[in-house]
Amino acid sequence: xxxxxxxxxxxxSENSALDSLKGSEAKSFVYIHYNKEGISQWRLEGDxxxxxxxxxxxxxxxxxxxxxxxxxxxxxxxxxLIAGDAxxxxxxxxxxxxxxxxxxxxxxxxxxxxxxxxxxxxxxFEAKDELSTLSAxxxxxxxxxxxxxTFGFSELDYQP
Amino acid sequence: xxxxxxxxxxxxxxxxxxxxPVLPKKDLTNKKINIKxxxxxxxxxxxxxxxFKGNVVITMDxxxxxCQLLNVEYEEIKGKRTLKSMxxxxxxxxxxxxxxxxxxxxxxxxxxxxxxxNVSSDKLSKVIKDDQTFEAESFKIFLQTGExxxxxxxVLEIRLD
Numbered sequence: 001x002x003x004x005x006x007x008x009x010x011x012x013s014e015n016s017a018l019d020s021l022k023g024s025e026a027k028s029f030v031y032i033h034y035n036k037e038g039i040s041q042w043r044l045e046g047d048x049x050x051x052x053x054x055x056x057x058x059x060x061x062x063x064x065x066x067x068x069x070x071x072x073x074x075x076x077x078x079x080x081l082i083a084g085d086a087x088x089x090x091x092x093x094x095x096x097x098x099x100x101x102x103x104x105x106x107x108x109x110x111x112x113x114x115x116x117x118x119x120x121x122x123x124x125f126e127a128k129d130e131l132s133t134l135s136a137x138x139x140x141x142x143x144x145x146x147x148x149x150t151f152g153f154s155e156l157d158y159q160p
Numbered sequence: 161x162x163x164x165x166x167x168x169x170x171x172x173x174x175x176x177x178x179x180x181p182v183l184p185k186k187d188l189t190n191k192k193i194n195i196k197x198x199x200x201x202x203x204x205x206x207x208x209x210x211x212f213k214g215n216v217v218i219t220m221d222x223x224x225x226x227c228q229l230l231n232v233e234y235e236e237i238k239g240k241r242t243l244k245s246m247x248x249x250x251x252x253x254x255x256x257x258x259x260x261x262x263x264x265x266x267x268x269x270x271x272x273x274x275x276x277x278n279v280s281s282d283k284l285s286k287v288i289k290d291d292q293t294f295e296a297e298s299f300k301i302f303l304q305t306g307e308x309x310x311x312x313x314x315v316l317e318i319r320l321d
Contacts, residue, residue, distance in 0.1 A: 146205040
């Protein structure tokens with residue numbers, strides 16, 4: 001958690017420091033990650049946060065948002081588990097990613113590399129937009145530039 | 161009585177084989193497309209390209225294609241994403257059921273605007289149309305009319321079974 005605090009700025013609605021929340025739950029949790037130039041790269045917020053001894057933070061009803069010039073990409077789930085070094089985040093249960101292109105990805109688990117801004121889908125997922133539906137056994141999504149790779153059996157339905 | 165395969169060879173350049181523009185024009189412009197692949201795909205939004213690999217099966221209305229590797233290009237026309245072209249490689253099979261055309265080849269190129277398929281092979285591509293078998297290095301198949309054309313200078317074999 002110390003690395004997470006050092007590497008970025010943060011906001012927490014009811015507490016001035018995340019360290020003070022260890023072992024307890026807050027009503028809301030907001031974490032904003034900035035790069036060295038002070039530009040916000042992503043933001044994680046949720047209803048509550050629980051800090052474990054292995055330096056991981058569990059966030060309930062999380063929303064993870066990546067900021068790009070073209071707009072934001074938002075990932076929502078039932079729970080998120082973020083590593084103390086803020087390099088990786090795992091989101092589980094009703095995972096729903098939505099991009100500016102109005103593309104929706106739904107799955108049960110997403111493993112997110114916060115540094116490379118890549119989302120891995122280790123289980124079956126479905127990507128949908130207004131014209132097409134793609135389903136696959138596994139996959140990965142590079143958020144910028146938007147590059148979706150699937151593994152195993154994949155099916156694309158395009159309906160103009 | 162079934163005749164023995166009657167094989168004759170023609171040396172032809174750009175020769176049209178079938179002249180039967182009687183069939184109604186076919187239009188695949190707004191047809192649903194389904195693509196299945198066993199070994200995944202890559203979708204690159206910026207370059208408007210997608211590629212599929214491993215036992216790829218493409219279904220578009222009455223058109224069925226199978227291959228091992230498929231590259232798809234699409235484009236935005238009036239804000240609507242539209243298929244531009246498809247390139248298939250490896251054990252390519254193509255079937256147009258309405259026009260009774262079947263093709264086997266190494267490579268296949270499909271242009272969505274003109275609805276023309278180019279089939280080509282290192283050795284011979286085989287096309288069956290209306291129960292007649294044609295063999296040549298490459299063919300052009302005009303899906304709108306069902307016309308078949310030998311595109312490259314080659315020996316053409318026509319088998320009448």
